[in-house]
Amino acid sequence: MSKVNRREFLKVLGVGTGTVSAAFLGASPALAGDWRTGGVEQGDASDPTLEPWQVIDMEHEEKVNAYIENIGTDDIFWDRPIEYTMDGDVKVFDLTVTKGEWETESGNPRPAYMYNGMVPGPTLHATEGERVRIVVHNEMDESTAIHWHGIDLPNDQDGVTYINQPPILPGETFTYEFDLINYGSHMYHSHHNSLAQVVGGLLGAFIVAPADTRDEPIYDKDYVFALNDSFLGFTINGRSFPYTQPLTATVGERIRVRFMNEGLMSHPMHLHGMPMRVFAKDGYNLPAPYMCDTLNVAPGERYDVIIEARAAGLWAFHCHILSHVENAQGMFGMVTVLAVSPAEEATEE
Amino acid sequence: MSKVNRREFLKVLGVGTGTVSAAFLGASPALAGDWRTGGVEQGDASDPTLEPWQVIDMEHEEKVNAYIENIGTDDIFWDRPIEYTMDGDVKVFDLTVTKGEWETESGNPRPAYMYNGMVPGPTLHATEGERVRIVVHNEMDESTAIHWHGIDLPNDQDGVTYINQPPILPGETFTYEFDLINYGSHMYHSHHNSLAQVVGGLLGAFIVAPADTRDEPIYDKDYVFALNDSFLGFTINGRSFPYTQPLTATVGERIRVRFMNEGLMSHPMHLHGMPMRVFAKDGYNLPAPYMCDTLNVAPGERYDVIIEARAAGLWAFHCHILSHVENAQGMFGMVTVLAVSPAEEATEE
């Protein structure tokens, strides 16, 4: 739903469209670039004549430049596709489980577990009341099983090996099938040898839309924001800064973000410049939605928030455990940006 | 209140009572056992001809089998008894503090601190408005004191050494006495050399029932669910999987769980297959109870939840920090199961 490409991003930023407003560029110095002339010349951080603080600055700048350069190079960051077929009224998905390599940082492949070749796996979308069938093909050299985290289903579909089912052996195919009776932002992940398999990549989002949408908030864009840590580094949707992608909005638009944590640590996610309204936890609407700018997401939790794009510019959006996001070499890990473009009237000049 | 014995558990599962429903066994493969014939023969995990993944599977299965085998072998897991006497209107408890060994895993004793020979100590039950006297006998070779965590009392009964009282020296007896003016799910634990003593075992639950029960939810069973970590491993009520015990319910029943954390880490507790309604924190009813399937419990916090047993089967119930619950040798630590039996009408066949 929320695919970002570079062209869209530049349009959001008003670059290259003939509508760049001075006000916006002033509000987005990273794009204006005219202040990049302070004490540091663009150059080689290994230059021995540089002071240590100059190296720190250069490496910080390089990371941000790399982030801006990478924008639009990752089509699946926000929207992890999967085909499905209909068998009568049953929506049928296929998930193939493999071991391979995944680049949380481009050019730095790490051993990973994958659903359909991705970390996280594809996002499953269905609607409350629908019946789904997920056919799991285990092409690994070890067993696995899938737990549908947050979804109320029959016990033998719950996916804990030796509790609910036998493991899916190497080479085997196993079929899950169940009716979706509770909607919300849910997840799926391995529940076998899970410390290795889940944190190593066998995780994904399972979004169940409500049949009756009257209790849903109104919003313009919808983002799944999955956190992971440990073996694959600190990641948002399987990627580490500067290889993450921005969320985009126009001033006045409302975006929905679905946080979910599949890692081993809590991550307090902080949005700069405007608050988030938290309206659901674990797929259940809160009786008393609340505002915040820092939302602590523990392993296994999901939170749905609405952000109203308040003001134009690039707004940092990151975990506030600083050791997960920045060191002397600049920003890394769980960092991205909410890029807000001016409303139409602001650019008519 | 919620003692579990093996006979009860088997009855819950419909085994051995002549009322086993095929639907339920289908929903409880761990008990049906007919799928335990995949690629792995029951046997010796040290067999050198086994593939690594086969060893992983076997060890995973062994842990679940051990859990099922251990069910009903621990009478005090859910209900840690203590006698009391009445001195006029005062309810009098005796707590004896010792050092010794405690088996968080059967057969693997660890050095521990204990109240009345248990970790956690006995659960104290009283009612708002009641006056209690707790006579503490220190039979250790070091000093101690008890803090009544969450309970509003006079300052000299609060238990912090050198702030509220002198330490209780080796061999000494110290008497606490106070009126219970706030109800709720509270705790008691050492407040002297507490990093060693509390995490090492000097902790327990202090449940104060409200005098006026009209604000209490209705429920069929009541479980104290105390978390600890570090020196004694990752434990629920002093025991690590596969030595924990299941919660039990019949479809349609409502159970109350009182989470409390006496460890050094937060633990996001995840229930499979059905949500929890969180209605109190630290003993205080929430103005806006909310639903969740993953509840993050930080050290010192207590949460009261209601679970409505939705569907039959064995539902995993565990901390979602995977390094606290599963590794390549299978599940360990903070794992148990909610065992839900079919409702009566479902078994009449």
Added chain:
Amino acid sequence: MSKVNRREFLKVLGVGTGTVSAAFLGASPALAGDWRTGGVEQGDASDPTLEPWQVIDMEHEEKVNAYIENIGTDDIFWDRPIEYTMDGDVKVFDLTVTKGEWETESGNPRPAYMYNGMVPGPTLHATEGERVRIVVHNEMDESTAIHWHGIDLPNDQDGVTYINQPPILPGETFTYEFDLINYGSHMYHSHHNSLAQVVGGLLGAFIVAPADTRDEPIYDKDYVFALNDSFLGFTINGRSFPYTQPLTATVGERIRVRFMNEGLMSHPMHLHGMPMRVFAKDGYNLPAPYMCDTLNVAPGERYDVIIEARAAGLWAFHCHILSHVENAQGMFGMVTVLAVSPAEEATEE
């Protein structure tokens, strides 16, 4: 607002004012001192004839004695002053950034980053609707920038280097200026090389009072309670027990505490003897304020609570992760006390 000096503290405790009530001294044994004669003579903890437990007790007592001795010796603990000027309607603050040494424990200086020579920096106070200008003088040998955490402002004032602005180079001055459009308990801190600079000391509170105070609770005292950990140890307002200062109140008074966490870890703050009513998160009033005695504060979060001083005495107030507060040498780190004096009528005798 909430400066504590020793004289005030002693008055709170009723010591030296001729109004010491026996009831209160009974409730404050640390001050009564008449029970300090158990098995341990005051003396030298290195005495080789002492049993290990006696050394533990002596060191525990020494820490509490040191805390009481230090009360009133730190004028800026609760109220970190800063001058300001008015330029027309603009409130102007100056912050000078330096590197130096800071004593989280008296006599134990550590390398630190500082605003105006303090850790945390001075507390900025302003009112919703006001325009503020903060002139930042970088006197360090490295670059920096300031993020106004929680404050809605124009994008080019947000302080993330290379995203919102160039770094403030060594020797440079940079001026921030913005209107305050959202009130609440906010923070400011470096957003450049932040793992070193923030955790190392570049943090402070920014309190924006509401223009319309009708939604504010009524209270008698107001405390900023900033948490930090890691490089500078476990600290409250930049100081570790026994060098922290008490909160003070009289029975029946209501105090406001503004928790804020600038560290790398969550800290569940536990108050003994009475609950806290949590009414705001990150500066936003909660729709359903709730009661608790243990409040988990994650990095970047702020919580505002009201405490009604229930009963006289010294009430421990500390992080409940025990490894942040006590070891065999006694209490350290994130510990302080709420000192509640009897109401007037109680001392008229």
